[in-house]
Amino acid sequence: MKPISALLTLSFLPVFFSSQQLLAQQTSAQTSQTSAIDKRYTDEVKAIAEQPAVKKAFQIFIDLEPQTKQDHITLTEIPSPPFKEAARAKKYAAMMKEAGADSVWIDDVNNVIAKRKGRSGKKTVVVESHLDTVFPEGTDVKIKQKGDTLYAPGIGDDTRGLTAILAVLKGMEKASIETDADVLFVGAVGEEGLGDLRGVKHLLRKGGLKVDSYIAVDGDGISSIVHRGLGSHRYRVTFKGPGGHSYGSFGIVNPHSAAGKAIYYFTTEADKATRQGVKTTYSVSVIGGGTSVNAIPYESWMEIDMRSESPDKLNEVDQLLQAAVQRALKEENGLKRQGPDLTVDVKKIGDRPSGKTDITAPIVQRAIAVTKYMKAEPQLDVASTNANTPIALGIPAITIGSGGIGGGEHALNEWWLNDKGYLGMQRILLVLLTEAGLDKGTGGSGVKR
Amino acid sequence: MKPISALLTLSFLPVFFSSQQLLAQQTSAQTSQTSAIDKRYTDEVKAIAEQPAVKKAFQIFIDLEPQTKQDHITLTEIPSPPFKEAARAKKYAAMMKEAGADSVWIDDVNNVIAKRKGRSGKKTVVVESHLDTVFPEGTDVKIKQKGDTLYAPGIGDDTRGLTAILAVLKGMEKASIETDADVLFVGAVGEEGLGDLRGVKHLLRKGGLKVDSYIAVDGDGISSIVHRGLGSHRYRVTFKGPGGHSYGSFGIVNPHSAAGKAIYYFTTEADKATRQGVKTTYSVSVIGGGTSVNAIPYESWMEIDMRSESPDKLNEVDQLLQAAVQRALKEENGLKRQGPDLTVDVKKIGDRPSGKTDITAPIVQRAIAVTKYMKAEPQLDVASTNANTPIALGIPAITIGSGGIGGGEHALNEWWLNDKGYLGMQRILLVLLTEAGLDKGTGGSGVKR
Numbered sequence A, B: 001m002k003p004i005s006a007l008l009t010l011s012f013l014p015v016f017f018s019s020q021q022l023l024a025q026q027t028s029a030q031t032s033q034t035s036a037i038d039k040r041y042t043d044e045v046k047a048i049a050e051q052p053a054v055k056k057a058f059q060i061f062i063d064l065e066p067q068t069k070q071d072h073i074t075l076t077e078i079p080s081p082p083f084k085e086a087a088r089a090k091k092y093a094a095m096m097k098e099a100g101a102d103s104v105w106i107d108d109v110n111n112v113i114a115k116r117k118g119r120s121g122k123k124t125v126v127v128e129s130h131l132d133t134v135f136p137e138g139t140d141v142k143i144k145q146k147g148d149t150l151y152a153p154g155i156g157d158d159t160r161g162l163t164a165i166l167a168v169l170k171g172m173e174k175a176s177i178e179t180d181a182d183v184l185f186v187g188a189v190g191e192e193g194l195g196d197l198r199g200v201k202h203l204l205r206k207g208g209l210k211v212d213s214y215i216a217v218d219g220d221g222i223s224s225i226v227h228r229g230l231g232s233h234r235y236r237v238t239f240k241g242p243g244g245h246s247y248g249s250f251g252i253v254n255p256h257s258a259a260g261k262a263i264y265y266f267t268t269e270a271d272k273a274t275r276q277g278v279k280t281t282y283s284v285s286v287i288g289g290g291t292s293v294n295a296i297p298y299e300s301w302m303e304i305d306m307r308s309e310s311p312d313k314l315n316e317v318d319q320l321l322q323a324a325v326q327r328a329l330k331e332e333n334g335l336k337r338q339g340p341d342l343t344v345d346v347k348k349i350g351d352r353p354s355g356k357t358d359i360t361a362p363i364v365q366r367a368i369a370v371t372k373y374m375k376a377e378p379q380l381d382v383a384s385t386n387a388n389t390p391i392a393l394g395i396p397a398i399t400i401g402s403g404g405i406g407g408g409e410h411a412l413n414e415w416w417l418n419d420k421g422y423l424g425m426q427r428i429l430l431v432l433l434t435e436a437g438l439d440k441g442t443g444g445s446g447v448k449r
Helices: A020-035 A039-049 A052-063 A065-076 A086-099 A155-174 A198-203 A255-273 A311-335 A362-373 A388-392 A422-436 B020-035 B039-049 B052-063 B065-076 B086-099 B155-174 B198-203 B255-273 B311-335 B362-373 B388-392 B422-436
Strands: A103-106 A112-116 A124-130 A144-146 A149-151 A182-188 A213-217 A224-229 A231-240 A280-289 A299-308 A343-352 A379-383 A397-400 A405-407 A415-417 B103-106 B112-116 B124-130 B144-146 B149-151 B182-188 B213-217 B224-229 B231-240 B280-289 B299-308 B343-352 B379-383 B397-400 B405-407 B415-417
Touching: A039 A052, A039 A362, A039 A422, A052 A065, A052 A155, A052 A422, A065 A086, A065 A149, A065 A155, A086 A103, A086 A112, A086 A155, A086 A182, A112 A155, A124 A155, A124 A198, A124 A422, A155 A182, A155 A213, A155 A405, A155 A415, A155 A422, A182 A198, A198 A388, A213 A422, A224 A362, A224 A388, A231 A255, A231 A311, A255 A280, A255 A299, A255 A311, A255 B255, A255 B280, A280 A311, A280 B255, A299 A311, A311 A343, A362 A397, A362 A422, A397 A422, B039 B052, B039 B362, B039 B422, B052 B065, B052 B155, B052 B422, B065 B086, B065 B149, B065 B155, B086 B103, B086 B112, B086 B155, B086 B182, B112 B155, B124 B155, B124 B198, B124 B422, B155 B182, B155 B213, B155 B405, B155 B415, B155 B422, B182 B198, B198 B388, B213 B422, B224 B362, B224 B388, B231 B255, B231 B311, B255 B280, B255 B299, B255 B311, B280 B311, B299 B311, B311 B343, B362 B397, B362 B422, B397 B422
Parallel strands: A124 A182, A124 A213, A213 A397, A224 A379, B124 B182, B124 B213, B213 B397, B224 B379
Antiparallel strands: A103 A112, A112 A182, A144 A149, A149 A415, A224 A397, A231 A299, A231 A343, A280 A299, A280 B280, A405 A415, B103 B112, B112 B182, B144 B149, B149 B415, B224 B397, B231 B299, B231 B343, B280 B299, B405 B415
8 A cells, every 4th residue: 555645534625625515515414423423333343352362362452562572574575575475475375374273375376365263254354465566676675774664675565464464464373363254464566666556456356255344454553444445547658659860760650759749638638627526636757769869760669547536437537548648649650751660569467346345334433433442533545455455345344543653655765663653553453343344252262263 | 871872963953943933943044053064173083183193093993992881890899879989989980090091080069180281282172972870889889791781780871981081081092192182081070960060160169170061971972962052950958847646636737738739820921921832841750758647747848950042041940930939839828827928948959050151162173074074963962961061161062972882771671782882982082082183192102192
């Protein structure tokens, strides 16, 4: 998860709406919903939190801190670049097995799945963090500690998440907490960038796991509740021509000229289309092509990102890009004085579904109730996380933080500080137990699973 | 020299003019001028070529072939990347000294200058080839021989030229040929690409050498006579903004959007401006910028090349670029929704003057007469070579070939074949002697220099 600066907190809501009318409407609606949180969730959370076994688990998280730190360091120092998560997956699976999961397996794409059986097993709740980092092979991932702060690429995003849910499993085992639903602790591949949520897409594919509730753990702190998936489309557009000497071959098609036209048409129209309504963004982010200043290039490529919470708005901007590319292609071919036509390849390199889990859904209500129980301020966020996929499939899903504080995500100086990090595990456990159901066997009084 | 495919030969002239009227006019003018070559030049060439000492030199070039081949290999295998010609310069200076030059020095920019004094020394004639290749450091420059063909990066362009003028000096020494003018044999740095003719610009700078006649040796064969300098301007344009997250920072300026607009405005206007008149070209050749598909880039850069034989036309296209860049900057800043303005840096990275040595100038007439004397077909060419600089300064200048045949210039599989390569040295010597004046002391009968 890359934190986005625009947080949908109760007070920051205005950031998202350019229309005053929409703003007023949404703000009041959200405020009343939040303050009018159904009392049964507040009661439910309190009842679970005050069970002796749960209190015991809370203390275990604190007692386990030195071991949790060691797990965090071990995992962080196993590089896990995009599409190359295998080594970290293997170690993580072993840790999950050691922690007491009933069964652990690594699937075809290197997701780690650790199953902890519930009493009835009628439902399945997923608690997941992602194995991949944004950092390429060869990045130095050795931890550097300065004071109490740990520095390393990927230390927070999302290795802290992996460590936190591993600790939750350990706490549940040691405190003999039983759930009604099966719980799957998952280390997922491919959350970042071009990974394009491939791990979770594989988990939840047709014929894959049947999941009733999905809790992704990503980002720090204990306030954020991402319940809206920010959808995105990403493209790599490549114009190709024969290329040649800038003087001798003059008059052949120039791929950069076509790319320039496409950027001009796309950004001009997309600017107009995004000035009203739900926040929708577009960015021509990376461009390249050409070998020498005295040569007409044989190719010009650009990578484009577009995002919206609204699938319709996202598709509208997508169509503007497609139209701009085809118009530029046609016009550049119309100007050529010699040689073959320009061609274009439009490749979709990212497709993250948008959508939301309604604020009235039990999973969101429970997360709010848990957050308030822990005396933190709930932040209802929109982001692009692994929760996007279950949300788009209609599975109740949220993304919550892993505790502590951190920064520098996606940068080499990424850091994480264990400022009462155990609160992260406590919060994850409570949200999980409200969703999975605390069984009567909890505390060792029931039938052995 | 990178040969350009459009050669201005007598028969190929139509390539250069899109207007039928201009075509007819220029073709006839050129044909009559060439056929009406002043008889005194034909006579002059014949008289010089039949001097016993000159005939002796002609035979010496043939006898020296094994040593010339060895010199060619030695020089080719000393890497000479742009801006890093020092090692080759040092060796070339030693070879020039060994060959019998009166004095040899390496100037501030690593040009090698070997002076051979003339009887009067009232005038100075330069014979020059360039030391630099286009190939970066680390390129394998080891010669590979297949049959009679030598393969190596830079073997033709312009290491053959360096070898040829070294052989010319040796032949003049061994045949005791005396000239009236001083002759400077020069190995020049910085002819290629971003070198931007810096070696010759330095030689002929204000306060530099006083030169009356300039013969550049570049390219193969014995037909080409480049008497027109193809001018070029080259720019690196960089738009800069703060950069940020594609969603969280949306609304800040996007440098790629500005670059796209600039390319659109520039190429649309330049297309119109170059459809009439003297051939004038433009190319957006290399583009780049951006770090990740989910980030608004902090910079966008592009390298642009424009060329014309006409300084006016070149300036016209240059102005279109400047206007397009400023318009794009203004418009992109006008669209921003937050954050600081975009800035732009327009850096001139190349400036090769255009111009021509008139076809009636003695140096061109003499080169035509020499070429015909050698039973080759003169090709009057336009190109961007080291002769551009003296031409722009009003110094009579041409570029002629070094003999043999070659290909693959600027490519790793560059090759050169010694197909009567000695004819190249014979031709260079004759053109040089017509310009420098053959002194009565020639053949050892005169006063020792």
